[in-house]
Amino acid sequence: MKREPPYQHGIPESTSAPLVTAFGVTLVAAGLVTNLWVMVGGAVIALVGLWQWFGDVFPGERLEEIPAPNATQRRWDFAVEAIQRAGTRGIYPERAHPWRSGILGGIFGGVAMAVVASIWGLVEHSSVWLPINLLAGCVMPSVGDADETALALFNPAWIGAACMIHGALSVACGVLYALALPIAPQRPILAGSVALPVIVTGLVWPTLTIVNPALDGFISWPWFVGSQVAFGVVCGWWVAGRGTVEAHAGRSIVDRMGVHRGRRR
Amino acid sequence: MTPDAPQRPWTAIVHEWTVTVDHKKLAIMYIAFGLGFFLVGGVEAAILRAQLAQHSGTLIDPDTFNQLFTMHGTTMVFLVGMPILLGFGNYLIPLMVGARDMAFPRLNAFGLWLFVFGALLLYYSYVGAEGLYGESAAPDVGWFAYAPLTSRTFSPGNSTDYWILGIMVSGFGSITTAVNLVATILCMRCPGMTLLRMPLMCWMMLVVAALVLVAVPVLTAAQAMLLLDRFLGAHFFDTQGGGSAILWQHVFWFFGHPEVYILVLPAFGFLNEIIPVFSRKVIFGYALMVAATLAIAFIALAVWAHHMFVVGLSPELNSFFAAMTFLVAVPTGIKIFTWLGTMAGGRLRFATPMLFAAAFIGLFTFGGLTGVMLAVVPFDWQLSDSYFVVGHFHFVLFGGTVFGIFAAIFYWFPKVTGKMLDERLGRWFFWLLFAGMFVTFFPMHISGILGMPRRIYSYQPGRGLELWNLITSSGVLLQAVALITFLWNVIKSLGSGVPAGDNPWNAWTLEWSTSSPPPEWNFDRIPRVSSARPLWDAVHPDDPDSAYEEGA
Amino acid sequence: MSGAASTHLPVPNESAWRPTRGAVGMLCLIAAESCIFLTFVVAYLFYIGKSAHGPQPRETLELPMVIVNSVALISSSFTVVAGVRALEHGRFAAMKGWLALTIALGAWFVVGTFSEWGKLMDEHGLFIGTNLFGTTFYALVGLHLLHVIVGLVLLSGVLACAMRGRVAATHAHAVDMISWYWHFVDGVWIIVFTTVYVVGRASP
Numbered sequence A: 001m002k003r004e005p006p007y008q009h010g011i012p013e014s015t016s017a018p019l020v021t022a023f024g025v026t027l028v029a030a031g032l033v034t035n036l037w038v039m040v041g042g043a044v045i046a047l048v049g050l051w052q053w054f055g056d057v058f059p060g061e062r063l064e065e066i067p068a069p070n071a072t073q074r075r076w077d078f079a080v081e082a083i084q085r086a087g088t089r090g091i092y093p094e095r096a097h098p099w100r101s102g103i104l105g106g107i108f109g110g111v112a113m114a115v116v117a118s119i120w121g122l123v124e125h126s127s128v129w130l131p132i133n134l135l136a137g138c139v140m141p142s143v144g145d146a147d148e149t150a151l152a153l154f155n156p157a158w159i160g161a162a163c164m165i166h167g168a169l170s171v172a173c174g175v176l177y178a179l180a181l182p183i184a185p186q187r188p189i190l191a192g193s194v195a196l197p198v199i200v201t202g203l204v205w206p207t208l209t210i211v212n213p214a215l216d217g218f219i220s221w222p223w224f225v226g227s228q229v230a231f232g233v234v235c236g237w238w239v240a241g242r243g244t245v246e247a248h249a250g251r252s253i254v255d256r257m258g259v260h261r262g263r264r265r
Numbered sequence B: 001m002t003p004d005a006p007q008r009p010w011t012a013i014v015h016e017w018t019v020t021v022d023h024k025k026l027a028i029m030y031i032a033f034g035l036g037f038f039l040v041g042g043v044e045a046a047i048l049r050a051q052l053a054q055h056s057g058t059l060i061d062p063d064t065f066n067q068l069f070t071m072h073g074t075t076m077v078f079l080v081g082m083p084i085l086l087g088f089g090n091y092l093i094p095l096m097v098g099a100r101d102m103a104f105p106r107l108n109a110f111g112l113w114l115f116v117f118g119a120l121l122l123y124y125s126y127v128g129a130e131g132l133y134g135e136s137a138a139p140d141v142g143w144f145a146y147a148p149l150t151s152r153t154f155s156p157g158n159s160t161d162y163w164i165l166g167i168m169v170s171g172f173g174s175i176t177t178a179v180n181l182v183a184t185i186l187c188m189r190c191p192g193m194t195l196l197r198m199p200l201m202c203w204m205m206l207v208v209a210a211l212v213l214v215a216v217p218v219l220t221a222a223q224a225m226l227l228l229d230r231f232l233g234a235h236f237f238d239t240q241g242g243g244s245a246i247l248w249q250h251v252f253w254f255f256g257h258p259e260v261y262i263l264v265l266p267a268f269g270f271l272n273e274i275i276p277v278f279s280r281k282v283i284f285g286y287a288l289m290v291a292a293t294l295a296i297a298f299i300a301l302a303v304w305a306h307h308m309f310v311v312g313l314s315p316e317l318n319s320f321f322a323a324m325t326f327l328v329a330v331p332t333g334i335k336i337f338t339w340l341g342t343m344a345g346g347r348l349r350f351a352t353p354m355l356f357a358a359a360f361i362g363l364f365t366f367g368g369l370t371g372v373m374l375a376v377v378p379f380d381w382q383l384s385d386s387y388f389v390v391g392h393f394h395f396v397l398f399g400g401t402v403f404g405i406f407a408a409i410f411y412w413f414p415k416v417t418g419k420m421l422d423e424r425l426g427r428w429f430f431w432l433l434f435a436g437m438f439v440t441f442f443p444m445h446i447s448g449i450l451g452m453p454r455r456i457y458s459y460q461p462g463r464g465l466e467l468w469n470l471i472t473s474s475g476v477l478l479q480a481v482a483l484i485t486f487l488w489n490v491i492k493s494l495g496s497g498v499p500a501g502d503n504p505w506n507a508w509t510l511e512w513s514t515s516s517p518p519p520e521w522n523f524d525r526i527p528r529v530s531s532a533r534p535l536w537d538a539v540h541p542d543d544p545d546s547a548y549e550e551g552a
Numbered sequence C: 001m002s003g004a005a006s007t008h009l010p011v012p013n014e015s016a017w018r019p020t021r022g023a024v025g026m027l028c029l030i031a032a033e034s035c036i037f038l039t040f041v042v043a044y045l046f047y048i049g050k051s052a053h054g055p056q057p058r059e060t061l062e063l064p065m066v067i068v069n070s071v072a073l074i075s076s077s078f079t080v081v082a083g084v085r086a087l088e089h090g091r092f093a094a095m096k097g098w099l100a101l102t103i104a105l106g107a108w109f110v111v112g113t114f115s116e117w118g119k120l121m122d123e124h125g126l127f128i129g130t131n132l133f134g135t136t137f138y139a140l141v142g143l144h145l146l147h148v149i150v151g152l153v154l155l156s157g158v159l160a161c162a163m164r165g166r167v168a169a170t171h172a173h174a175v176d177m178i179s180w181y182w183h184f185v186d187g188v189w190i191i192v193f194t195t196v197y198v199v200g201r202a203s204p
C-alpha cells in the first residue's frame, strides 16, 4: 500500500458541510429536551449536511491548488541567521551511560541490597523471610495483620509480591543512576552511595507509617541505610565502570540502550 | 489577519471563517472559543467566591449556588481545557510534522462546530430548561453528576438532560478531533520525519488522543445509559429498581481520571518545546520522556477508584488503587527531572513563556504531591470532598494546565499572528496571575483541613473558616486584574505589536521554518528532515544532528 | 565518528512507516466504539442475576432463532470481502452482487432481531423498564442494532453509487474501510452474543 500522503499538491476546499451537519446533530440532541419537531428538523439538516459532505469527497476530494512558490525563495533564511547567533550545540551531557548498564546495575544493586536485608533478618530476627515479607506490606494489607511468627515464615504470595516490588524499584533506580551519574559532581559512586541513601531514607522515614505500617514496626534504620548504601555502591560501581555512549537527540533506542559493544568508549 | 482584510465586508470574513477547513483557522477558533468560556467559567467562580467571602453569605440562593458550581466545573473541563488544548494540537501538529493540513480537514471542522453547538446547548439551559425550582434552571448536579441525584425522582424537569446532551455533543467533537490527531501524526509526517524525530509535543498529543479515544466514549456510554434511565424508564442507575449508583461512579471516574491526564499531558507537551528552547539545550532524555508518557497513560487507566475511597470498596481494591496511584508518581517524577535536567547547565532566558513553564513545574509538583497524599486511603477518608481536594486539583489544573496554556500562548502567539506579545505586560500578567493563583488556591488546603466541605453554599461563623475563605476570595481579584492585563496585551499586540519574524525564539522545530503567520498551505515546499532539530541541521551543515544518528 | 560525517547530510529516510489515513481513522473510530460497547457489556455482566422480579434470561431468550440471525450476520463479513476484492479487480457486476447479498444478510439480521424483540415484548412482557435484565438487554442489543443499521446505510450508499456507475477501482480503499467497519460490527456481535446468550443464560 505505497501511496503518496494527501495534500502534496493541493489543500482542501472550504465547505459549509461540517457546520451544517454539526448543527443538525446538535438539534437532534436538543429535540429530546424541546420537542419532536426540533429533532425531525435537525435530522433533515444533518442529512443535508452529510449529502453536501459526500459531494465534497466523491468521486474525488475537492482540492484547491497551491500557488507556485515564489521565485525569490525565502527558505529558512531568517531562521538561519537567528540560530547562528545562538551558537552552541546545546547537548548536555555530551555522553551518557547506556540504559543497559543502568538496568543491569539496578539488578546487581538490588541483589546486594537484598543480601544486606537478609543478613539483618538472620542476625536480629533469625529469619531470612522476614524482611521480604515486610516489603510485601506495601501492597498487601494482610501483612499488616500478621504477627511476628507468621512474618518469619515462608509465604509464597508475599514473597512473590515483594520480589516484584523490589525488582521493579531496583531496575527503575538503576536506570535513574545511568541517567543521573553524568550530571552528578566528580565522584559518581560516592554521590550514588551516600547521597541517594540519605534522600531515600529522608523520604521513607516520615511516610512509612502510612505506606507500610508493618515494616514501620520492625525497621532498624541503621540497617536500612546500610542496605541502601549497598545498592548505591554496587549499582554506581557497575554503571560507572561500563563506560558511556554519545547522548544525542535523535539516536535510536537501540543505540541508547548500549547493546552495540563497539560504540563504547 | 491578512493585510487586505479591512477592505472586505465583515460578512465575507465571517463566511470565510465559518466554511473554513484550514487547521490553523479552526485552531484559532478552538482557542478563542475556549478562552471565551474561560472568562464565563471565571465569572461563575467569582460569584461563588463572593458568596463564600464571608460567613452566612446571602448574595445568591442555594439553588443558584448549585447551578454555578456545576456550570463552573463542567465549563472549565469540557469547554475550556479540552478545546484549547485540542486547538493547540490542531494548530501545531501539522506544522510540526511538516504537513499541509490535518488528515481529515472536514472532520476537523465538524469537531469544532460540535464543540460550539454543544456548549450553546448546555448554556441554553439558562433560558430553556426546567429544574427542581422551576424555569430557567441550569444543571445543578455537579460536574460528576452522581447517581441517584440525576434520576427523574431527584432531578425533575430537564436541566440534567441539558447537561447530558451538551457534554455528549461536545464529547463527539473531542472524539473526532482525537481521531484526526492520531491519523495526522501517524500518516502525514514529511519525508524523514520518523516517530522518534517528532517534536515531543507530537508524542504528547498522540498519547492524549489515544486517551480521549479510550476515556471519552466511556462517558458517552454512561450518559447514554442515564438518558435511557431518564426517558425510557431503564434502571441502570436507578437504586429503586435494583440499579447501582456505584456503577455510575466507576464508569464516570474511569473517564474522569484519564481526563485529568488529557488536560495536563498537552501542557507537558508545551513545556517539552519551550524549556529546551529557552535553555538553549536539547531536551534531556527524549526517549525517556516518551516512555514516561506512555507509562502515565497506561497507569492512568487503572487508578480511577482513588476518587471512590469513601464509597467503602473492599480493602484489597482500595490498596490496589492506592498503589497504582503511587505508581503514577514515578513517571511523573521522571518528567519533572527531565525538565530540570534540561534546564541544568543551560543558558536560561526567562521570557514570559519560560516564566510560565518554570512556574508550572513548581505548582504542578505541589499539586501532584497533595494528590499522592490523597491517594493514602485513611488520609482520603478524612479529607475526601473537602476544600483540600478543591485546592489539590486547582493546583494541578490551574497551576498546571492553565499555566501551560498561557506559556503556549506567549510562545506561539508570534507564529499565529506575526506579532510579538508585549514582554513587560506579559511579566505583569505572569506575576499577578501567579500571586492570584497562590492566594486563591493555597488557603483552600487549610480550610479543607479545618473541615470545610466542598460545594457548601454557606458556613457558620466561629469555626476558623472566615479568614481562609476571605483570603481565597480576595485572590480572585488579583486573577481578574491579571486577566485584564492579558486581554489588553492581546489587543494591543494585535494592533501594534513588534513584528515577530519567522523564528523569534531561535527554536529548532519545523513550525518556525515557515512564515508567521504561515500561508494557508503551511509550507511552500514539503520539508525533508534528517534529525529531531531540522532547523539546526539547516544552519549547521558542517555539524548536523543527523551525523550523530544510528547508521549516519 | 562525528568528524567523518562532517561533509554529508544523510538522505532522509523515505521508508518511514506511514499507514494510510483511512485505515488509521477507521481503526481509531473502531477503538472508540469498542469502548462504548465495552461499557455496555460491563453493565450487562454487572447486572446479571440482579433482577429481583420479572422475566429472567434463561426462561425468555431462545437460541435457535438468534443463531440463525448470527450466522446471517457473520457470513455477511465474507460476502463484503468478496465485494471489495471484486472492486479491486474491476469486476463491477460481481461487486454489486456481493454487496447486495451483504445488505440482504444484514437486513435479515435486523428483521430477525426486531421479531425476537416483538416476541419478548408480547409473550414475556419484557420491556426496557421491566427489570434490570430488560434494561441491559435492550440497551446492549439495541446499541449493536443501531451500528448494524448505520453499516447498512453505508453499504447501501456504496451500492447506490455503483448502480449509477460512479464507483471506480480507485474507490476500492474507501469501500474497504467501510468493510472494516462492517467486520467490527460483526466482531462485536460475537462478544454481545457471548455475553447475552451464553454467559447471561448460564448464570441462574
Ligand SMILES: [Cu+2]
Binding pocket: B256, B257, B260, B303, B304, B306, B307
Ligand atoms: Cu484521579
